[in-house]
Amino acid sequence: MKSLRAALAADPAIGAGNVLATVIAHGADLNGPGLTFDTPVDDFPAEHPLTLGELDERVQARTAWLHGRGIGRRDVVAIWATEAADIVLSFLALTRIGAIPALLNGKMAPAIAEEYIRRLRVTGVLVGEAHSGLLQEAPILGAPRDLGTGDPALAPAAYRHHQDDPVVITHTSGTTGVPKAVLHSHKTLYAALKHLLTMPQSQGTDRILNALPIPHTATILMVNQVLGNRAEMLLLSTQDASTVLAQIERWKPHGVYGFAVTWAGLAREDLSKHDLDSVRMWFNTGDCAHEPHIRKLVAVGTRETVTREGRVTVRGSHFVDGLGSSEMGHNGFHITHTIDSDHYGRCIGKPYQFASATVLDSSGEELPPGKVGLLGFRSPTVSPGYWNDSVNTYKFRLNGWFLTGDLVYRDETGHYFHLDRVPDAVAGFDGPQLYTSMSEERILAALPEIQDCTVIIVQENGQFLTDVLLEVPADADPIKERDERILAAVGEEVASTIRRIHVVGEDEVPVTVTGKVRKVALRTERLTSARVEQPAAPAAVLADGARR
Known part of the structure; x- marks a missing residue:
C-alpha cells in the first residue's frame, strides 16, 4: 500500500x-x-x-x-x-x-x-x-x-x-x-x-x-x-439526514464526508438513539460548520489515540472543518475538533501546506492580523477559471490572489476566522460591521435549544433591517427569554438593526441545489415586507420578536 x-x-x-x-x-x-x-x-x-x-x-x-x-x-x-x-x-x-x-x-x-x-x-x-x-x-x-x-x-x-x-x-x-x-x-x-x-x-x-x-x-x-488510497467508499445519491444515519448504522463507515447542511440535519436528530460507534472522523467541506452541530457529532463515534499504555480507542470522534469551494478545488483550510475542543467562533484553521492565504483590502493590499477583509487564496488546486466566462474569471482575481467571496480575519497565530459571504454582509472597511454568518454562529452557540437559524440583512431608506429566522423542534417548550438572549448574543451593532425574530419551518427557508440558504431570495422577500414595517430602532422587543 x-x-x-x-x-x-x-x-x-x-x-x-x-x-x-x-x-x-x-x-x-x-x-x-x-x-x-x-x-x-x-x-x-x-x-x-x-x-x-x-x-x-x-x-x-x-x-x-x-x-x-x-x-x-x-x-x-x-x-x-x-x-x-x-x-x-x-x-x-x-x-x-x-x-x-x-x-x-x-x-x-x-x-x-x-x-x-x-x-x-x-x-x-x-x-x-x-x-x-x-x-x-x-x-x-x-x-x-x-x-x-x-x-x-x-x-x-x-x-x-x-x-x-x-x-x-x-x-x-x-x-x-x-x-x-x-x-x-x-x-x-x-x-x-x-x-x-x-x-x-x-x-x-x-x-x-x-x-x-x-x-x-x-x-x-x-x-x-x-x-x-485503495480504500472503500459508498456513494449516496441523496444526502438527507435519515438516509445518512441509516447507512452509518448499516454500512459502518469510519469516515463520513459532507457539507454543512448535512451536519445541521444530523444535529436535529437524537444521535444517542443511533449506533454511530464506527465513525472515527467527520469531514466537512464547502461552508464551515457551526459549533453546536460539530459538538453534537464529536460526542458520538470513537477514535484512536496514543497513550502511555499504547494505542487505545476512546469515546468521541474527530471533526475536520475548514473552508472550500468548487473554485478552490480542495478545502483550502483545515482545523480538527474533538470532544475537548474550544477553538470555535467560526475558526477555519490554517491553510494546507500546499496553499497560502491572506486578508486583502479592496485595492489588493494585505491587511495585518485582526483586520477584516477579503480572503485571498493561492494554491495549485485553484480552478483556471469559469468555462466560457472570462468576465467572472478575471473579476475574482486581485493582485495575484483568487478572491473566494468571503470576509475573514486572521489572528496572531495564523488562524483564520470566517465572518460572512461578501453579498450577505454589511461590512465595508468603514461604517457598520454587520455579519449574517457570524450572527448565526453566535445565536446557535447561545441558544442550544434552536436547531438552526438564518439571519438576513436588508437596506431600506438608508436603514439596515435585520430579520432572524429560527428553526426549533416541533414539540419544543417555549424558549425562555429567547429574544433578549439573541440580542445579547449578536452584539450591540447587529442588535440595534433587528426588526423581527420569529420561528419558521424548515421548508420556509429556500436553499440551493447543494443545500445552501438562498439569502438573496430571502432578502428580496424580506425587503418587500420591510416596506410595511416601522423603522427599526433599538427599543423594546415585542412578544413575537418584532422591533419598533
Whole structure:
C-alpha cells in the first residue's frame, strides 16, 4: 500500500483524468476495492462493492459506447442525473477518452439547467431517468445507463492527458440564479491529492461514506482519493439526514464526508438513539460548520489515540472543518475538533501546506492580523477559471490572489476566522460591521435549544433591517427569554438593526441545489415586507420578536 501511494505521488503523468487507469498500471490488485453505489450498476445489484477490475470493466463499456457515437477529445458532454453511479461512471468514462464532462446537480430547475447547458456549448447531454423530457433544445445523447451496454472489448486506448488539459466542469451553488461553470484541469484537481499521498493516511479514510452532493467537485476529489488510497467508499445519491444515519448504522463507515447542511440535519436528530460507534472522523467541506452541530457529532463515534499504555480507542470522534469551494478545488483550510475542543467562533484553521492565504483590502493590499477583509487564496488546486466566462474569471482575481467571496480575519497565530459571504454582509472597511454568518454562529452557540437559524440583512431608506429566522423542534417548550438572549448574543451593532425574530419551518427557508440558504431570495422577500414595517430602532422587543 505504501509503495503504491508513493509511486502515484511520484508519477508525473497522473492527474484527475486518469487515476483509475494509473492505479491499475501501477499494479493495484484488481480484486481490491473499487467503488460502491447505492443503486444498481448494470447487472450488479445496489450496494455491490465493485472490485477495481469490475469498476474498470464497467467504465470501459461506457467508454466504448461514447466512442461509438463519436465522442472524443475536448467534446463537452453534460450529465444531468440524480444517481451517484450515473454521474461518477460517466465522468470516469468521458475523461478516459479525453472528453470534458460537465456535471449538473439533479435538483437544478429545468429552465436553469437548459440555460446553463446552452452557455456550456455542449456536444451532447446525458439525461437521467428522472429528467427525461425536461430539456427542450439540448442535444440529447441518451441516458447514462445506456452507456453500460457498450462492449468493453471495443473501448479505445485511454487518452493521454497533458497536465493543463481540462477534465471536468462543475458548477457553483447558484445562490443568485444560473450557476457559474467552474473548470478544472488534470493538474489542478489532483494537486492536493498528490500532496496527501506523501503524508500518512488519516484515521477514518479507509472506509468512507460519501454524503457530498455527487455532481460537486468534492465528490470527484473523493473518488480519486479513495482509488489512490485503495480504500472503500459508498456513494449516496441523496444526502438527507435519515438516509445518512441509516447507512452509518448499516454500512459502518469510519469516515463520513459532507457539507454543512448535512451536519445541521444530523444535529436535529437524537444521535444517542443511533449506533454511530464506527465513525472515527467527520469531514466537512464547502461552508464551515457551526459549533453546536460539530459538538453534537464529536460526542458520538470513537477514535484512536496514543497513550502511555499504547494505542487505545476512546469515546468521541474527530471533526475536520475548514473552508472550500468548487473554485478552490480542495478545502483550502483545515482545523480538527474533538470532544475537548474550544477553538470555535467560526475558526477555519490554517491553510494546507500546499496553499497560502491572506486578508486583502479592496485595492489588493494585505491587511495585518485582526483586520477584516477579503480572503485571498493561492494554491495549485485553484480552478483556471469559469468555462466560457472570462468576465467572472478575471473579476475574482486581485493582485495575484483568487478572491473566494468571503470576509475573514486572521489572528496572531495564523488562524483564520470566517465572518460572512461578501453579498450577505454589511461590512465595508468603514461604517457598520454587520455579519449574517457570524450572527448565526453566535445565536446557535447561545441558544442550544434552536436547531438552526438564518439571519438576513436588508437596506431600506438608508436603514439596515435585520430579520432572524429560527428553526426549533416541533414539540419544543417555549424558549425562555429567547429574544433578549439573541440580542445579547449578536452584539450591540447587529442588535440595534433587528426588526423581527420569529420561528419558521424548515421548508420556509429556500436553499440551493447543494443545500445552501438562498439569502438573496430571502432578502428580496424580506425587503418587500420591510416596506410595511416601522423603522427599526433599538427599543423594546415585542412578544413575537418584532422591533419598533
